[in-house]
Amino acid sequence: MIHRRDLTIPTHGRGTVDITSHVREAVASSGAREGLATVWIQHTSASLIVCENADPTVRRDLEAFVHRLVPDGDKLFEHTDEGPDDMPAHVRTVLTQTSIGIPIAAGRLVLGTWQGLYLWEHRRAPHTRRLTVTVIGE
Amino acid sequence: MIHRRDLTIPTHGRGTVDITSHVREAVASSGAREGLATVWIQHTSASLIVCENADPTVRRDLEAFVHRLVPDGDKLFEHTDEGPDDMPAHVRTVLTQTSIGIPIAAGRLVLGTWQGLYLWEHRRAPHTRRLTVTVIGE
């Protein structure tokens, strides 16, 4: 059985958005008891991560780390059409995930206690992001 | 329904090769209308990325960034059997993807407007790379 759910997620500019409940709902509505839920983001300047979900400082530290690693306005970059955060957004995306496959057991996502699924907006401006959850199950 | 397509892709040394059309063909020949196409690369010194497909400068900047992050001939590395680009190729592979799962809807890959699928050759010399596309669908 294959079930697809398209999601439209607004972002408030750079930062993470918890999408765990959206993916849970897609799995619940599929009716699958066992299988795999694959999350896909249809962009190259926003990405997906699995991250600690208890202390928001973790995601702030993550943002700080990646900001230091891939600085906005880096002189290295030629592709600056959309501003100083354009090329860094592409690099951040490539260093993280565009698709993530999560197992389903007894009708639920197999997430560890501290695991959350996040959309990571890499552009400074708010965007509307499109995602697809594909459930393959029985 | 499960459909497997093996691909053999020649590279011209370090740089990206657009494999989107190959994956599209694998999906078309599978006949799947809904499902998931998972691309896998059978190597540890070449990898897969989803990247902006309109401006080639994006991929040149990406190459420049990773070259600065993981320099060839870095004194840190002991594993230099195959030259100064040997260990950097393994690091670049680990920081990017070996498998990527893309949804299929209405018989087509669900790709955003600017998304392309790329094989990223990390060795300086040309290589022949083997990939596998697995379509699970109905």
Add this chain to the structure above:
Amino acid sequence: MIHRRDLTIPTHGRGTVDITSHVREAVASSGAREGLATVWIQHTSASLIVCENADPTVRRDLEAFVHRLVPDGDKLFEHTDEGPDDMPAHVRTVLTQTSIGIPIAAGRLVLGTWQGLYLWEHRRAPHTRRLTVTVIGE
């Protein structure tokens, strides 16, 4: 056909653990001839990689590289509840993989000659890590 195998893997603190044989066994016991095996790790301070499996120096160099990139005790980090390796473990996880999908052909994982599957423990202390292998096949 969907087959799930839960794995419990002890680690000896920071470093890699070869899990290839565990995933092979999960595939063998599923009876699948063609399909996909997706490995998932239920943690945010340990991750998965596909890496060269012949020379252990590769994984030592990888550890050295990531240690330089994300140093323990970095002043940048505020989230230090569990010590100087706490936040670096989360960053390392985000820069590598939480799920990996490997094709199955003729009942076997489609691995290149030098490909091994590894659990990468990012915490200094030994841990017990939970993984799930989901086989979708026929």
